[in-house]
Amino acid sequence: MDFGPHLMLASLEGAVISAILVLTAMGLSIVFGVMRVVNVAHGEFYMLGAVLTWFITSIVGGHPAIGFVAAIVVAPLLVGCLAAGADRLILKRVNYDPDRTIVATIGMLYIIQQTTLMSLGPDARPVEAPFNTRLSLPWFEWGENGFAMIWPWGLSTTSYKLFVIAAAAMVLVALWLVLTRTKVGLLMRATQQDSETAQAFGVPVGKVYSWVFGLGAGLAALGAVLVVPIQQAHYLMGHDPLLLAFIVVIIGGLGSLPGTVIAAILIGMSDGIISVFFSPTLAKIIATFLVAMVLVFRPQGLLGKIAR
Amino acid sequence: MSNGTSKTSKISRRSALLGMGAGAGALAAAGVLPGTMGFAQAQSSAPIKIGFQKHATGIGAAYGRWYGATTDAAVKRINDAGGINGRPVEVVVEDDGTDPGRGAEVLEKFANQHNCDVAFGTLFSHVVIGSAPRAGELKLPYFVVSEGHHVASGMLNRYTLQPGITDVKSQVISMAPFVANNLGKKVTMIYPDFAFGHDHRDFFSEAIAAQGGEVVAKIAIPPTETSFTRYFPSIPRETEVIYHVMVGPAVLTFVKELGEFFGPNRPELFGFIDSLEAVDIKSSGLEFLEGTYFWEGMPRYAQADQADYEKDYRAAVGVDENGASIADSKDVATYAHMFGCWETLNIIKAGMESADYQGPQDRAKLIEAVEAMTDMPAGADHPQGAKRFNGKTHQTFGSQYISKVTDGKLVVEHTASIEDGLYEDEVDYTAQSF
Numbered sequence: 001m002d003f004g005p006h007l008m009l010a011s012l013e014g015a016v017i018s019a020i021l022v023l024t025a026m027g028l029s030i031v032f033g034v035m036r037v038v039n040v041a042h043g044e045f046y047m048l049g050a051v052l053t054w055f056i057t058s059i060v061g062g063h064p065a066i067g068f069v070a071a072i073v074v075a076p077l078l079v080g081c082l083a084a085g086a087d088r089l090i091l092k093r094v095n096y097d098p099d100r101t102i103v104a105t106i107g108m109l110y111i112i113q114q115t116t117l118m119s120l121g122p123d124a125r126p127v128e129a130p131f132n133t134r135l136s137l138p139w140f141e142w143g144e145n146g147f148a149m150i151w152p153w154g155l156s157t158t159s160y161k162l163f164v165i166a167a168a169a170m171v172l173v174a175l176w177l178v179l180t181r182t183k184v185g186l187l188m189r190a191t192q193q194d195s196e197t198a199q200a201f202g203v204p205v206g207k208v209y210s211w212v213f214g215l216g217a218g219l220a221a222l223g224a225v226l227v228v229p230i231q232q233a234h235y236l237m238g239h240d241p242l243l244l245a246f247i248v249v250i251i252g253g254l255g256s257l258p259g260t261v262i263a264a265i266l267i268g269m270s271d272g273i274i275s276v277f278f279s280p281t282l283a284k285i286i287a288t289f290l291v292a293m294v295l296v297f298r299p300q301g302l303l304g305k306i307a308r
Numbered sequence: 309m310s311n312g313t314s315k316t317s318k319i320s321r322r323s324a325l326l327g328m329g330a331g332a333g334a335l336a337a338a339g340v341l342p343g344t345m346g347f348a349q350a351q352s353s354a355p356i357k358i359g360f361q362k363h364a365t366g367i368g369a370a371y372g373r374w375y376g377a378t379t380d381a382a383v384k385r386i387n388d389a390g391g392i393n394g395r396p397v398e399v400v401v402e403d404d405g406t407d408p409g410r411g412a413e414v415l416e417k418f419a420n421q422h423n424c425d426v427a428f429g430t431l432f433s434h435v436v437i438g439s440a441p442r443a444g445e446l447k448l449p450y451f452v453v454s455e456g457h458h459v460a461s462g463m464l465n466r467y468t469l470q471p472g473i474t475d476v477k478s479q480v481i482s483m484a485p486f487v488a489n490n491l492g493k494k495v496t497m498i499y500p501d502f503a504f505g506h507d508h509r510d511f512f513s514e515a516i517a518a519q520g521g522e523v524v525a526k527i528a529i530p531p532t533e534t535s536f537t538r539y540f541p542s543i544p545r546e547t548e549v550i551y552h553v554m555v556g557p558a559v560l561t562f563v564k565e566l567g568e569f570f571g572p573n574r575p576e577l578f579g580f581i582d583s584l585e586a587v588d589i590k591s592s593g594l595e596f597l598e599g600t601y602f603w604e605g606m607p608r609y610a611q612a613d614q615a616d617y618e619k620d621y622r623a624a625v626g627v628d629e630n631g632a633s634i635a636d637s638k639d640v641a642t643y644a645h646m647f648g649c650w651e652t653l654n655i656i657k658a659g660m661e662s663a664d665y666q667g668p669q670d671r672a673k674l675i676e677a678v679e680a681m682t683d684m685p686a687g688a689d690h691p692q693g694a695k696r697f698n699g700k701t702h703q704t705f706g707s708q709y710i711s712k713v714t715d716g717k718l719v720v721e722h723t724a725s726i727e728d729g730l731y732e733d734e735v736d737y738t739a740q741s742f
Contacts, residue, residue: 006541009537009541010538010541013535013537013538017535064592117365121369121373122364122365122366122369122370122372122373123369123370123373123557123586124370124557124558124560126560126561126591128592132592132593134568134571136571153545153570153573154540154541154543154569154570156568156569156571158568230535230561231534231535231558231561232534232557232558232560232561234534234557234558236366236367236557237534240534272538275538275539276538276541280530280533280538280539281530
């Protein structure tokens with residue numbers, strides 16, 4: 001492949017990775033920002049979203065779009081409720097103690113993963129995309145006959161992949177509006193700044209925590225609903241997104257939402273481009289190396305604030 | 309005061325634990341002793357225990373499920389016909405998680421905990437390679453159904469045999485002439501990055517070179533990968549044929565993305581059916597496969613000239629004429645591989661009968677009996693076709709099928725004979741001591 005079309009394909013792949021990553025990492029970041037909980041089970045909420053999508057689309061039947069629309073509404077809601085319940089049942093009981101919540105969420109990871117394995121089996125489940133047209137992309141080249149438009153071999157994307165990018169952007173804008181323009185967002189931000197003072201001012205901190213934990217898990221599930229027509233639902237699929245989400249959150253700054261977005265785009269794009277030009281393994285190596293560098297030279301992350 | 313109380317309670321707990329431990333030990337000892345004696349006395353009626361190392365979870369789960377169904381059907385047939393040496397066969401299933409470390413532990417459980425006579429059934433090559441040394445140490449006959457060249461290469465040991473399925477080297481040697489003569493000579497290979505894929509890479513490169521062709525690019529993909537488009541730009545423009553073989557839970561995504569990458573202008577495609585095992589070829593996004601070729605170990609779709617014994621086998625393992633479960637037409641089998649379990653179990657039966665196998669003390673005799681086997685005719689015991697077992701290399705040879713996707717079904721276009729897949733011996737396991 002020529003360099004130009006190659007780079008364009010790589011960027012498109014990177015944009016899809018970024019889009020999914022920004023949603024999962026955002027969930028992780030919000031949960032940490034507001035609750036100071038490092039949610040190790042985050043990848044499993046992602047996996048649950050994907051598996052539920054398969055489950056919902058397979059019982060709904062009819063045109064794939066009907067099942068998909070049902071899944072995009074129901075799956076994140078269900079996962080969110082489950083997470084909020086887990087917050088009430090588990091995290092609240094350990095008083096959100098940083099060490100114990102890590103251990104508790106590791107436990108949740110295994111419970112969710114193994115329950116899925118036992119109930120829905122170990123097979124990879126495909127979900128049909130609501131629409132999926134292959135779009136050949138043109139490339140412009142200065143050739144013998146002057147400026148010409150060519151259609152390079154292999155340079156293509158699908159309508160669904162473009163939809164994923166657009167949908168992630170829309171969710172991000174909606175999330176930003178909720179956080180900055182609504183009362184719920186205000187309560188969340190108040191809790192994030194100082195939960196004790198917020199409580200003194202009548203903010204129901206316990207409820208906010210449950211909502212936030214549910215929202216974080218719901219975002220991961222939403223990312224999974226979007227990705228599952230491209231990949232497949234599988235009980236072990238939560239591992240990679242968790243790792244990448246952690247990488248993003250550490251680079252962006254724990255709890256900093258703009259930092260998370262920037263880091264997700266950075267990591268997603270570099271993963272796409274390095275994977276295409278060199279190898280996916282190298283992309284992972286570089287991302288991990290970046291994390292190490294950030295931890296050494298800027299422990300608070302790109303946009304994080306130094307802990308007081 | 310409180311200190312003293314807690315101290316006494318601690319001592320009493322400790323002594324209680326000690327007592328329990330001693331009791332458990334005594335129980336275990338008591339349990340083991342009469343057990344062994346009982347076995348010696350009742351050797352003619354006790355069941356023959358076959359440990360089935362199953363990929364129930366992990367990346368091999370789709371294969372594990374169908375290997376399980378085939379094993380159950382084969383054992384039922386053997387038991388219905390009177391068992392082995394008049395003794396019933398009992399299958400002990402253990403999940404290895406498609407993990408080499410766990411695989412070795414599972415063999416240990418078979419040998420020491422379940423007192424299995426033999427172990428059997430592993431597919432994924434890294435699990436076989438991880439488990440086989442332990443089988444040798446435990447002196448437990450280990451019948452694998454894996455396709456890898458690791459058995460015949462001499463890498464493993466006298467206790468590991470592969471009598472029920474052909475190996476990759478033999479498969480690709482018999483495929484290369486077809487690829488070079490019908491599809492093209494410049495081949496790009498896409499394969500999973502572990503032992504099985506490396507067998508494909510090494511032996512196909514050799515075999516296509518012998519046909520005057522060449523491999524222009526080798527693209528290795530980790531078997532746990534979930535997204536593939538980013539690997540495809542490395543396919544060189546000059547490629548005439550793409551040779552693809554992929555395993556793992558994401559094979560459907562792999563094939564789909566291959567189609568999306570090329571669109572209407574694809575080169576010729578020659579795949580190993582592994583890339584599509586347990587996947588419905590009519591899944592949306594796979595339409596581009598029409599007119600492409602696949603290697604099949606055994607034809608998934610019932611062919612026009614299907615033999616009666618194959619029909620019976622299909623019914624026994626619960627697979628319809630489209631290669632899917634009779635109970636659920638969307639549940640596609642790993643039909644091109646799972647016959648290996650059926651045939652291996654029949655070979656274990658034949659070997660045990662010819663060795664007059666009585667118990668674990670006869671394990672060496674069993675291996676010698678299997679090593680003495682040569683030609684096995686096609687039939688109810690060997691529904692995939694005739695086999696020729698090489699006792700020295702512990703590897704069987706058989707027919708290979710090349711099918712073309714025609715109207716959404718795989719139709720056999722070429723059958724490679726046993727002779728097409730033969731190669732020189734690389735090891736003589738019979739020279740090794742037990």
